[in-house]
Amino acid sequence: MNYRHIYHAGNFADVLKHAVLARLIRYLQKKDGAFRVLDTHAGVGLYDLSSQEAQTTGEWQDGIGRIMKAELAPQVAELLEPYLSAVRELNPDGGVRFYPGSPKLSRMLFRPQDRLSAMELHREDYVRLHRLFEGDHHARITELDGWLALGAHLPPKEKRGIVLVDPPFEEDGEYERLVEGLTKAYRRFPGGTYCLWYPLKRGAPIKEFHEGMQLTQIPKMLCAELSVRSDRGVTGLTGSGLIIVNPPFTLKDELHVLLPALKDCLAQDRFASQRAFWLRGEATTAKAD
Ligand SMILES: C[S@@+](CC[C@H](N)C(=O)[O-])C[C@H]1O[C@@H](n2cnc3c(N)ncnc32)[C@H](O)[C@@H]1O
Numbered sequence: 001m002n003y004r005h006i007y008h009a010g011n012f013a014d015v016l017k018h019a020v021l022a023r024l025i026r027y028l029q030k031k032d033g034a035f036r037v038l039d040t041h042a043g044v045g046l047y048d049l050s051s052q053e054a055q056t057t058g059e060w061q062d063g064i065g066r067i068m069k070a071e072l073a074p075q076v077a078e079l080l081e082p083y084l085s086a087v088r089e090l091n092p093d094g095g096v097r098f099y100p101g102s103p104k105l106s107r108m109l110f111r112p113q114d115r116l117s118a119m120e121l122h123r124e125d126y127v128r129l130h131r132l133f134e135g136d137h138h139a140r141i142t143e144l145d146g147w148l149a150l151g152a153h154l155p156p157k158e159k160r161g162i163v164l165v166d167p168p169f170e171e172d173g174e175y176e177r178l179v180e181g182l183t184k185a186y187r188r189f190p191g192g193t194y195c196l197w198y199p200l201k202r203g204a205p206i207k208e209f210h211e212g213m214q215l216t217q218i219p220k221m222l223c224a225e226l227s228v229r230s231d232r233g234v235t236g237l238t239g240s241g242l243i244i245v246n247p248p249f250t251l252k253d254e255l256h257v258l259l260p261a262l263k264d265c266l267a268q269d270r271f272a273s274q275r276a277f278w279l280r281g282e283a284t285t286a287k288a289d
Helices: 010-027 053-055 064-069 074-090 101-110 125-134 145-151 174-188 204-217 251-268
Strands: 036-039 045-047 098-099 114-120 139-142 161-165 193-201 220-227 237-245 274-282
Touching: 010 045, 010 064, 010 074, 010 101, 010 161, 010 220, 010 237, 010 251, 053 204, 064 074, 064 251, 074 098, 074 101, 074 220, 098 101, 101 114, 101 125, 101 139, 114 145, 125 139, 125 220, 145 161, 145 174, 161 174, 174 193, 174 204, 174 237, 193 204, 204 220, 204 274, 251 274
Parallel strands: 036 114, 036 161, 114 139, 161 193
Antiparallel strands: 045 098, 193 237, 220 237, 220 274
16 A cells, blocks of 8 residues: 555545535535445545645646636636635635645534544554544544445445545556445445546546446446546546446536536646536436537
8 A cells, every 4th residue: 555645635636526525515415414424545634735745746736726726707616615615714824735635525514413434544544534533523533444344334324425435546456346346335325425536547447447337237327527638648647537326416517517617727738628427327428528
């Protein structure tokens, strides 16, 4: 386990993932009933973007750095408000030095009745995450393999929830593991909303991954992808995708506002692209550019 999220915190992939996570949380909060966020690969929770690690890559500057400086159209600003208000709250003097990882973002958006279960397997990162939430009765932090949590920790006792699966993709077979993990989790908790992250990069088996997802027969799956540059001649991450199972009925329309705006703001060359479409369920046509 070599992956450390501090090198990537706040990058273009975090922006898409965290903006959507915040939309999912706000949607579940339209009803009074409590819910739980199960964050299977949680990271350390709070990132100092002035740290040597974050400065080494500077990835955040082309992610949250750009978003915080952008003049956003009112409709886009409204959709990003829950996410960006959390970032602003952590940086009361302006700028963006501190950045919330997914467990911290969830927690910041919670009402008194909402709960977090977060898993982190890297020893040092687990210790930091645990310390961040010390004494917080809304959060349960466990040093556990997140893939196991998809069995053992579902369904949540609240019977409502969001399951975020955000693995580091440092080993082969992670796309297949996502399909298997979702299949197992969905059997235990078919009413949950799932948000699965995956990388877009040169040679990634995206078509096979999508087909694998479709073969699960899970009825409602929305897909959102944002590429910030061409993958020609590049080996690293050029974009990212999310599969959202049981999405709020409002999410697809929101994505059709959000994704083009994120593309415009985060594009690194003229080949940047985005799309949102139903992998299963509703109509299966893509709207992209
Ligand atoms: C992409 S980062 C998570 C970022 C975080 N979800 C966020 O959005 O702020 C993936 C994390 O998963 C951890 N990890 C790797 N394998 C794991 C496993 N099997 N179970 C739980 N955590 C794992 C890594 O140490 C790393 O912190």
